[in-house]
Amino acid sequence: xxxxxxxxxxxxxxxxxxxxxxxxxxxxxxxxxxxxxxxxxxxxxxxxxxxxxxxxxxxxxxxxxxxxxxxxxxxxxxxxxxxxxxxxxxxxxxxxxxxxxxxxxxxxxxxxxxxxxxxxxxxxxxxxxxxxxxxxxxxxxxxxxxxxxxxxxxxxxxxxxxxxxxxxxxxxxxxxxxxxxxxxxxxxxxxxxxxxxxxxxxxxxxxxxxxxxxxxxxxxxxxxxxxxxxxxxxxxxxxxxxxxxxxxxxxxxxxxxxxxxxxxxxxxxxxxxxxxxxxxxxxxxxxxxxxxxxxxxxxxxxxxxxxxxxxxxxxxxxxxxxxxxxxxxxxxxxxxxxxxxxxxxxxxxxxxxxxxxxxxxxxxxxxxxxxxxxxxxxxxxxxxxxxxxxxxxxx
Amino acid sequence: xxxxxxxxxxxxxxxxxxxxxxxxxxxxxxxxxxxxxxxxxxxxxxxxxxxxxxxxxxxxxxxxxxxxxxxxxxxxxxxxxxxxxxxxxxxxxxxxxxxxxxxxxxxxxxxxxxxxxxxxxxxxxxxxxxxxxxx
Numbered sequence: 050x051x052x053x054x055x056x057x058x059x060x061x062x063x064x065x066x067x068x069x070x071x072x073x074x075x076x077x078x079x080x081x082x083x084x085x086x087x088x089x090x091x092x093x094x095x096x097x098x099x100x101x102x103x104x105x106x107x108x109x110x111x112x113x114x115x116x117x118x119x120x121x122x123x124x125x126x127x128x129x130x131x132x133x134x135x136x137x138x139x140x141x142x143x144x145x146x147x148x149x150x151x152x153x154x155x156x157x158x159x160x161x162x163x164x165x166x167x168x169x170x171x172x173x174x175x176x177x178x179x180x181x182x183x184x185x186x187x188x189x190x191x192x193x194x195x196x197x198x199x200x201x202x203x204x205x206x207x208x209x210x211x212x213x214x215x216x217x218x219x220x221x222x223x224x225x226x227x228x229x230x231x232x233x234x235x236x237x238x239x240x241x242x243x244x245x246x247x248x249x250x251x252x253x254x255x256x257x258x259x260x261x262x263x264x265x266x267x268x269x270x271x272x273x274x275x276x277x278x279x280x281x282x283x284x285x286x287x288x289x290x291x292x293x294x295x296x297x298x299x300x301x302x303x304x305x306x307x308x309x310x311x312x313x314x315x316x317x318x319x320x321x322x323x324x325x326x327x328x329x330x331x332x333x334x335x336x337x338x339x340x341x342x343x344x345x346x347x348x349x350x351x352x353x354x355x356x357x358x359x360x361x362x363x364x365x366x367x368x369x370x371x372x373x374x375x376x377x378x379x380x381x382x383x384x385x386x387x388x389x390x391x392x393x394x395x396x397x398x399x400x401x402x403x404x405x406x407x408x409x410x411x412x413x414x415x416x417x418x419x420x421x422x423x424x425x426x427x428x429x430x431x432x433x434x435x436x437x438x439x440x441x442x443x444x
Numbered sequence: 445x446x447x448x449x450x451x452x453x454x455x456x457x458x459x460x461x462x463x464x465x466x467x468x469x470x471x472x473x474x475x476x477x478x479x480x481x482x483x484x485x486x487x488x489x490x491x492x493x494x495x496x497x498x499x500x501x502x503x504x505x506x507x508x509x510x511x512x513x514x515x516x517x518x519x520x521x522x523x524x525x526x527x528x529x530x531x532x533x534x535x536x537x538x539x540x541x542x543x544x545x546x547x548x549x550x551x552x553x554x555x556x557x558x559x560x561x562x563x564x565x566x567x568x569x570x571x572x573x574x575x576x577x578x579x
Contacts, residue, residue: 070542077454077538103510106478106517110543206509208539 067119071212079220093214094185097207099131099404122217167373184213192280232264248420249326251282282420330436337416343371344419356385368394457547471507481523505537515540
């Protein structure tokens, strides 16, 4: 890789060991993926937060890095943690876990990273503009940033995104380059979609394309929330970092301008395909003993819709809505939190059903409206899932 | 006679030690016990063997990104390999090696699996991307 004199000085340790190590990571990644140079980034999103996923090893590394006094160079936000950082006791999470989790959060905070703890940084002010280079490491947020916002990021790992945030740079390869953003597959829908159909579509397509770029011809215009669900599903069943939707996402016109249209695979998606995927995403026909919505974290208008639906009711099953603390603050002010709590539900911040030790709380079957959660909960938590619209889950 | 093999630098450093080879890709998360340095993945040909203090030759890495932190933890526990040589580095082990300060190279220009046998003493000069073998 070609480094500028400034980058070379960082690599050679002229700015301290933390920056040296971070630059070494970026150069190694650049070499592995064939990058020719670095680019400046405007924001970072850092995963590797829950104690459940990174464990003692991650905690030790972050502690030591934070103790060096290093700070991030660009606005950076943090992925969800393993617990609601304020109400973990109410939710019966263990004190031991909470103590470890708080140490991880404190280390990130010391490095100047915003401890918003959400997988939807784009809903809480980390909103990169079209064409800007960023280093994000939450797969669903990567998909949203590339596809819906038109910013440019690879699927960074946690340590890679942190290194990029510390240096304010990342290696220019993959989705940072124009050629990495072209579609390789066209999926044509035979039917209009709504709600959990989008997650089902993402689940099907992710399995087919793996790390490729799909281009969708849909029968109807998806909402922002539906795009969020589609991207999360694509990024979890496959390794999709970018998709295009004809007439909707900002780069769709460039996506098929390829030299060789013969190489583009065309696949039609039928009603049966979607219904079949919806069924496959459930692992049991049993009734859920917890309904958990908000994967990725719920937006304010999703919370509004939930509040409208359950207003005045008494839910028979525990009901959680996961979101970020800024969105909850708005929901509190709008009265949605109160409405949901009056119906017996809870608004949970900072965490979700995938990264929290939910399996330790005695639940066996989780009802979700997220294909990403349906994909990960059985393996990461060892629990069964039911995948359906939240309206149907609460009946 | 000394043989010198050119490689690509991945993680800085320079060490000498005995080599340990595997032709199976390695995951540090779930594949190695970080307390003991012993391979716990029964599908790996090094199952039951200790990688601590060895210059480990692997085709590549695999598995979860948490693997990077595990390599760092092994370094803290004094159970980490002394050095790493991969045919093709991938991000998880490369990042972990740098975090832990373990010298690492990849893309050796000669067929290492034909040249080396377990226990051979080698000099891994990752700073200059060189492997030196006394043969």
